[in-house]
Amino acid sequence: MRLRGVRRSSNVEDRRRSGGGRVAVGGGLGGIALLVVLAIGYFAGVDVTPLLNDSTMQTSSEPRELTPQEQLAGEFAAQVLATTEQVWGQVLPEQAGIDYRPPVLVLFSGQTASPCGGASGATGPFYCPLDQQAYLDTEFFATMEQRLGAEGDFAAAYVIAHEVAHHVQNLLGILPEVEKLRQRASEVQAKALTVRLELQADCLSGVWGSHVDGILEPGDVEEALNAARMIGDDLLQKRAGRVPQPHTFTHGTSAQRSGWFARGYEAGNIAACDTFSSDDI
Template sequence: MRLRGVRGSRNIEDRRRVTGGGRARIGGVGLLIVLAVGYFAGIDVTPLLQQGLPQESAAPRELSAEEERASEFTSRVLATTEAVWGQVFPQQVGRPYEPPVLVLFSGQTASPCGGASGATGPFYCPADEKAYLDTEFFATLSRQLGASGDFAAAYVIAHEVAHHVQNELGILGQVNQRRQVVGQTEANALTVRLELQADCLSGVWARNVDGLLEPGDLEEALNAARMIGDDHLQRRAGQVPQPHSFTHGTSEQRARWFARGYQTGDINACDTFGARSL
């Protein structure tokens, strides 16, 4: 991805120089996205999120050169999402777009949606309208999940911002209300539609940064979508895929909905909730 010359975003909150994020209880609107992204990394973090994280000392530390590069990359990618949605939102929705703050943390942190560690993967908290990212996840994505390349990492950032777009549209609140009154299987099915819509919205972003793409970038994003499909992650964990437990969609679905957003560039084409078949 050609990011040279792209000015970084100012909407970055960097907590990596201080260890320890305090203790926070998960609840309400935050549960929807945090637990969903917990499985994103193929790890069951429900007990951790319910209990909160232990308080650690706020000891300052120096950032490595690799961490600094990750911060710069994240800031520039975030800036592209601000430019894209700042244009697309008024055109297609008819009102201004308010961008989220992206929190960079190392190891663990706290949010109004609960405490989280790097093992949970990136997440979005509707309660404070912030996305949270431990940049070490980029290495996990590449080395453990088999999704390498800078555009694969950019897709992860765009996906979390897409959850903010859903929040701006009022979709997150509606889905969370519905999840409270249905059984677990139906709640999972609603979350799948939510995540596939975020993949599609990520594709809308990708279409609008087409001029920054390099050969192979699009395939990197599609491969990342495939590598984090529920069926692939369950097989990777030595399990037989259990569709009733899916919370993000299959590899094929995730790649297809990302491609749909890229091909159309249209928010309305991302209506996974109105789609008869996913």
């Protein structure tokens, strides 16, 4: 991505200086290894507790300075968020007839609080509709690239675009409607609805990608497609040593995630992202 000259969004709340850095105590997992386990648990619906029993992690509450890598990650996130504001500020009124109100992106390290519950490395990036904010531990970028095989700046941008897509779903009224349906559904049906919701967010991320004018470089779209494949439920469950269990999926398979991103990118239109009316997702 060519982000030189791209403005930084002002809708960023950076909580990383207020403590929250990870400190390993005793033996076991630490640093990137811990994040890999947590990421697999988040994306694949795997109980990672047994893998964490031998590792004690504490979170420092002392104010601290950001590392150069954290500073760069924060600047990158603010610029990518600005591109989502530009795209959805144009696309949503044109294609859905509603104004776009951008979300706030909360950057944290280790753990933080949200109206939807406590946020930590275990939750992964997520969107909270109660405060209309997206939450991101920027160390997740390193996890994706170094351990999950999702390399490239556009792969990291896709993560942010995916959470912003949940905000778009909220503005369209899709999130609250799906939540009502999930409350009346069985556990299996509820997870099936969640998969369709997540795949729609992947598709909307593709719509964003198709409207990011002038900053894409050769290979960027392939980076996003690869990232979508690397965090498919089936692949992550295999990495966790499990036989893939479709009834436990929460985000969709590698093929589904990359396929719906591609569909949104090729169409450039919200209407192409109706995963709920599609018989074959």
